[in-house]
Amino acid sequence: MSRASLSHQDFAQRWHERAAKGKESADYPLHWTDLCRLVDHPTPQEAPPEWDYGFQRSVRKVGTRDQGFADVFKAGHFIAEYKGFGKDLGAALQQATLYARELGSPPLIITSDMSRIEVNTAFTGTSPKTYRVTLDDVASNRVIAGSDFHALDVLHSALWKPETLDPRLLRERVTTDATRRIGAVARALTARTNDRTRSAHLMMRLVFAMFAEDVGLLERGLLSQILERARQYPERSLTYFQELFTAMQHGGEFWGKDVRHFNGGLFDSGDALAITAQDAEALLAAAQLDWAEVEPSIFGALFEDSLDTAVRSKxxxxxxxxxxxxxxxxxxxxxxxxxxxxxxxxxxxxxxxxxxxxxxxxxxxxxxxxxxxxxxxxxxxxxxxxxxxxxxxxxxxxxxxxxxxxxxxxxxxxxxxxxxxxxxxxxxxxxxxxxxxxxxxxxxxxxxxxxxxxxxxxxxxxxxxxxxxxxxxxxxxxxxxxxxxxxxxxxxxxxxxxxxxxxxxxxxxxxxxxxxxxxxxxxxxxxxxxxxxxxxxxxxxxxxxxxxxxxxxxxxxxxxxxxxxxxxxxxxxxxxxxxxxxxxxxxxxxxxxxxxxxxxxxxxxxxxxxxxADLSARADVNRAEPLVENRGTAFVGAMKKGKFDIPGALARQWLQLPNPDGACNGDVLKPWVNGMDLTRTPSDRWIVDFNLMTQAEAARYLAPYEYVRTQVKPDRDRVANRLERERWWQHARTAPDLRQAIQPLPRFIGIPRVAKHLLPVWLTPPRVVDGQVVVVARDDDFTFGVLASSIHRTWARAQGTYMGVGNDLRYTPSTCFETFPFPRPAGDQRAEVEKWARYVVQLREHLLAQDEGATLTGLYNAVAQLRAEPDASHPAAALATAHDRLDASVAAAYGWEWSLSEDEVLARLLALNLERASAVTAPA
CATH class of the missing domain: 3.40.50 (Rossmann fold)
Structure with a gap:
């Protein structure tokens, strides 16, 4: 709807003229309408119904049987309460405050007598701030005292964007700047005195003194006088501070000024430290800031962090x-x-x-x-x-x-x-x-x-x-x-x-x-x-x-x-x-x-x-039991604890080296795979792996043994674990159960323990798998297909834990795999899963071969993006389709209609898990 606008000069002139003769009940709707015209905002009659905005909003008066009426209300924005010309706006604010909670606690309370407009902030968790706008302020659009805003900015924000008046925006800037300045002085003082506690205590006293000045608890400018004298005569700074703090401890006279009785622990003595002229200059600059405006909810943490980061981190x-x-x-x-x-x-x-x-x-x-x-x-x-x-x-x-x-x-x-x-x-x-x-x-x-x-x-x-x-x-x-x-x-x-x-x-x-x-x-x-x-x-x-x-x-x-x-x-x-x-x-x-x-x-x-207990409202998968059918299948890889890994070029060089008694270095040099090798570009790292050899047996392989002796043993000599110290040539955990399980297999499945996407990958012997990889000791396409499906991914995300900014899944064999009920399909259902599993792998390899910089994570980032924004021309679109077909085939293997919500998938898998677990434990 087109609305006539009103200039700020016309607004001010009109309401100056009416100031002496207006009446609240008659004039406030007209005043509000003019205010709307001034900032090009709809009036209550012009606004769409969904705004929940109008005159005379009914609300119960606190403590009475009567209904009150908020003069103007806009849900989520403001309450406005009017009084007659020259009347007390404090009473208007008090009345509107009583209405506020009944109306959803909007962030602003606007009061006005039509010659003054006061915008009072009421953002939760903050101390309130009032922006006072007079007609003269509007006429000249001047900066409002105590703020960075011009008069029209305040009024426009009040009606359109209350969040821009949130005191925290200003206070965070003031607080960050203030704590940065004080922290720099404190760190310099600590470096000179080697006494962090006394340095921090002095800074807290000075900060509170700056705050006390700006809220009227100390004579304004008193601390600045002290700091100015300290800048000129730094050798006297200790005495100045001691005298001030002693006065604040008990109350009394300081430099001809009456000082209140502060005490309370912070000023329980006159203890202080001397500062330099440079310190005094920096503190003088800090004292010019408006410390009354610091935001307490962030002040403490920022101040603490500026002085005490090492302790906090510890x-x-x-x-x-x-x-x-x-x-x-x-x-x-x-x-x-x-x-x-x-x-x-x-x-x-x-x-x-x-x-x-x-x-x-x-x-x-x-x-x-x-x-x-x-x-x-x-x-x-x-x-x-x-x-x-x-x-x-x-x-x-x-x-x-x-x-x-x-x-x-x-x-x-x-x-x-x-x-x-x-x-x-x-x-x-x-x-x-x-x-x-x-x-x-x-x-x-x-x-x-x-x-x-x-x-x-x-x-x-x-x-x-x-x-x-x-x-x-x-x-x-x-x-x-x-x-x-x-x-x-x-x-x-x-x-x-x-x-x-x-x-x-x-x-x-x-x-x-x-x-x-x-x-x-x-x-x-x-x-x-x-x-x-x-x-x-x-x-x-x-x-x-x-x-x-x-x-x-x-x-x-x-x-x-x-x-x-x-x-x-x-x-x-x-x-x-x-x-x-x-x-x-x-x-x-x-x-x-x-x-x-x-x-x-x-x-x-x-x-x-x-x-x-996992802070979800879905089926409680924490009730799931480990299944006998999955036992002894999934393992965490070996944990080396030492610099056993070497570049591939060096490994290939050592493979050609002979040993005195004919031992082949290929017995102890193996390609090494960690989680990033699976999801990103392979690193071509190999590893020295003596498995469970004795030291004498390991020493037969001269170059690998000497490398481990010089690169690993010095660090192992300092570890707390006795076995790791004594068996320094062996990996800390050699994973014998894993080795035994995959020994007869031509290939096995690796899953990164922590990754953005759940990505099963085929691996072949004689690779040694790092502890950041989970190994599934199966070599069939059916298992691979089920593990690659969104059905298994949904279960794993519900059962696993998460790490880092990307909220990456941490795949745990005991919860993600051992509790997972695999489908028990008919022959044709199994064949369908196997077909799509093979096709997913084939597509991956094809797409990775097209771009030497491509990675599995990159491919599946693209697939995720295609789920949100389909694009049939994208190279990864075929992979997304292949996974859709794989999901449908796995669901069919369970006997389910597809597709299902994640909550429904979890509920069905949990029921299946509990059914199988109870069948095993039921008496014959």
């Missing part, structure tokens, strides 16, 4: 995005409280006496003040800050309801406080930083919502404990404080790295203490949800939620999720989410659980009747 600590934190905190902590709040509002709506309504609200406020949230791996406090912020927001809504329910002015003071946040953190710097993150976030919230500063400004948060969350110093299980809710992001550290990163003694003690609850092969992250499960079972906690690597869904890690379902249940899961960390990308799972009381279960944000 323990597998990771920064969690605000979005992921909110997914956990909302479902675990806020959801039950929101339900209680809804019940309170329903109750007070029928109470006639205002003081009774206020009493009920005060009782619920006390309930909020009793909430305890524990993050037992709190790092720099991100989860705790987000939980605190959301509790403060909910309490503010309760307090606002009390205000409007009283006949006269009635404002109840806030009770929610950082002391309600409990944390456990072993690293001293992160532990101290968690406290600062909470206080900064708390003061930002108070600054935005009003309220007096407490004395002392900072208080020691005894609920933040510096210790190990899993073991006591005596090596027994550590206790956690009682908390209604437990949330967090435990360290990401695989079981293979725990000895290396945490030490053998600690790792053995940990596995010993928890050995009756978790397998020794469990990743470190599994121990936190297990302890939370136990706390819920014991009644000291109610609900818990964590972020972990997505490997928690499979293998031995899945035990912790199975235990959770045995004593309670999972009620939320995001099983496979991308997650960037320190420049590397991983995949994570988010999950939440309780004692089984929660009725709403969601998977990937959608309601589901149940969530399995």
């Amino acid at each position: 323990r597998g600590a990771h920064y969690t995005s605000v979005t992921d934190i909110e997914r956990i905190v909302d479902r675990v902590v806020l959801e039950p409280l929101w339900r209680e709040w809804h019940e309170v509002k329903t109750e007070i709506a029928v109470l006639k006496r205002p003081h009774k309504r206020v009493e009920r609200l005060l009782t619920f406020q006390q309930r909020l003040a009793q909430v305890r949230v524990l993050d037992p791996a709190c790092g720099s406090g991100n989860f705790l800050f987000v939980a605190l912020k959301k509790l403060l927001d909910l309490e503010h809504e309760v307090r606002a309801a009390a205000f409007v329910n009283e006949a006269g002015p009635f404002d109840i003071p806030p009770l929610v406080h950082p002391r309600q946040m409990l944390g456990i953190e072993i690293e001293p710097f992160a532990h101290e930083l968690a406290s600062i993150t909470l206080w900064i976030g708390y003061f930002q919230w108070k600054r935005a919502h009003g309220g007096n500063w407490e004395t002392p400004v900072l208080q020691r948060l005894d609920g933040l404990q510096r210790r190990d969350a899993l073991l006591t110093p005596e090596g027994t299980e550590a206790a956690w404080p009682a908390a209604e809710f437990i949330v967090g992001n435990p360290p990401f550290l695989g079981d293979k790295f725990m000895r290396q990163r945490l030490g053998g003694e600690y790792t053995l003690a940990l596995r010993g203490v928890y050995g009756d609850r978790l397998p020794a092969q469990s990743d470190l992250a599994c121990y936190w949800p297990e302890k939370a499960r136990a706390a819920i079972a014991a009644g000291s906690s109610q609900r818990a939620g964590f972020v972990a690597t997505n490997s928690i869904r499979g293998g031995k890690n899945r035990t912790v999720l199975e235990r959770i379902k045995a004593t309670g249940d999972l009620f939320m899961a995001w099983p496979d989410e991308p997650w960037a960390q320190d420049g590397a990308a991983v995949r994570v799972s988010l999950f939440a659980f309780d004692g089984g009381q929660e009725q709403l279960r969601t998977l990937n944000g959608q309601a589901t009747p149940d969530i399995n």
Whole structure:
């Protein structure tokens, strides 16, 4: 629809003229219509119905039996509330805030008296920001104070794109720049003093002082004066800092200025370090930034990372995005409280006496003040800050309801406080930083919502404990404080790295203490949800939620999720989410659980009747049993543990060399195959393989033996495993069962253990297969065809685990192969599968021969693309068709109509697995 536009000068002039005589009820629809014309946005009458946008949206007034009306509402965008010219916009904001939750919590609340427009942000997990636009601002389209936006940009964004006004966009820039500058100074200071702890502590004090200045807790410019003097007289910098920190410790006078009593642990002494003139100059530049605008939910992690990367990496600590934190905190902590709040509002709506309504609200406020949230791996406090912020927001809504329910002015003071946040953190710097993150976030919230500063400004948060969350110093299980809710992001550290990163003694003690609850092969992250499960079972906690690597869904890690379902249940899961960390990308799972009381279960944000221990809602393939018919067929390749592999050219040279007693080097030199050889260009690597020879037998092969003695033995001499040290000329695991199984076969099947696509490949003796390849000791086309089908791939992806940014399948013989029920076809059905299996191989070889740079992974990337965007002219189109025919023939071998959904395939395979397993175990 064509709409007449309105210039910003005409808009400003029109509403200046009406300012003295307009009335709210009569003029606000006209004002809104003009505002729409100003930014070329449809009015409610012009918008399509699916926008859910209109005047006078009905909504229940909190705490009354009456219906209220939001003046303007656009779903997912804003609520707009008007007052008459010159009236209090704070009251409009308060009223609109009470409507907001009832209308889906849109991200903006717009208030106006038609001469002023205030755009208030209400994005979840952030402190609010207000953009104040006057008619004069509109007339000249000038930059709005405290922002980078011009007046028309603010108004256009408010109606069209609220996300561009998200304070996090500005705060992330400020926070990143601020922590980068401070981190550079801290690293330089640490290098000079060789004292990382004191350097970090000084930086935290200075950062908090910069923040305190910008929110009005310290005299503005005071710290800049100190840093300017330190730049001129660096030899006096130590004294300057000591005097300032001593004043902040107790309160008092400093350089003629009154300083508040801060204390709270951060300023518990005058301890400081001297800085250089260059340090002071860098800190002066940092002090010019608006520290009031730092984003607490990322500040702590960025600051910690700038100073403490090595320690974080050692323990597998990771920064969690605000979005992921909110997914956990909302479902675990806020959801039950929101339900209680809804019940309170329903109750007070029928109470006639205002003081009774206020009493009920005060009782619920006390309930909020009793909430305890524990993050037992709190790092720099991100989860705790987000939980605190959301509790403060909910309490503010309760307090606002009390205000409007009283006949006269009635404002109840806030009770929610950082002391309600409990944390456990072993690293001293992160532990101290968690406290600062909470206080900064708390003061930002108070600054935005009003309220007096407490004395002392900072208080020691005894609920933040510096210790190990899993073991006591005596090596027994550590206790956690009682908390209604437990949330967090435990360290990401695989079981293979725990000895290396945490030490053998600690790792053995940990596995010993928890050995009756978790397998020794469990990743470190599994121990936190297990302890939370136990706390819920014991009644000291109610609900818990964590972020972990997505490997928690499979293998031995899945035990912790199975235990959770045995004593309670999972009620939320995001099983496979991308997650960037320190420049590397991983995949994570988010999950939440309780004692089984929660009725709403969601998977990937959608309601589901149940969530399995592998964080799926499909047929629970974890119930599948290993099948006797598949036993002794699939094996993981050999594990060499040393530089046994050599270039093919060198191997061929050695093959020609004689040995003194006539031994042929071909006995111990074999072509070597790893996973990448199967999926990419073959590497032409060979391997020295003495198998189970004695040292004397191996020494008969002079060149290979000497190579292993000089290239392998020095490293083997340092390993912890005694057999690997003593038998240095042998591979660490020679896989004798595999060798025996393939010995009589002219060919066998290799499957990469970790790959983007499940790709069975034919291999021939005398190849030695690396541990990154799974060998299936069968040589028939039928087995190959079934393994290459999407039916087997669906089963393998449900039973396997995943690795890396590409979410690559990790194929495990025990779960992916041994549980898989192969079809038992008639003769013609078997022949059809064999035909298409041979054709798939033939097509692969043909396509690879056309381009010397082509790889199997590349071919199947093209096939995947063709599934999404069919193109019959593409060279790989024939391969895609061949796989379609192969899938249909395998389905026919099962007796199934094709095609079927993945969930249906899994359900049928599981039923077949359980049928065969029970037939074997049934009594005769």
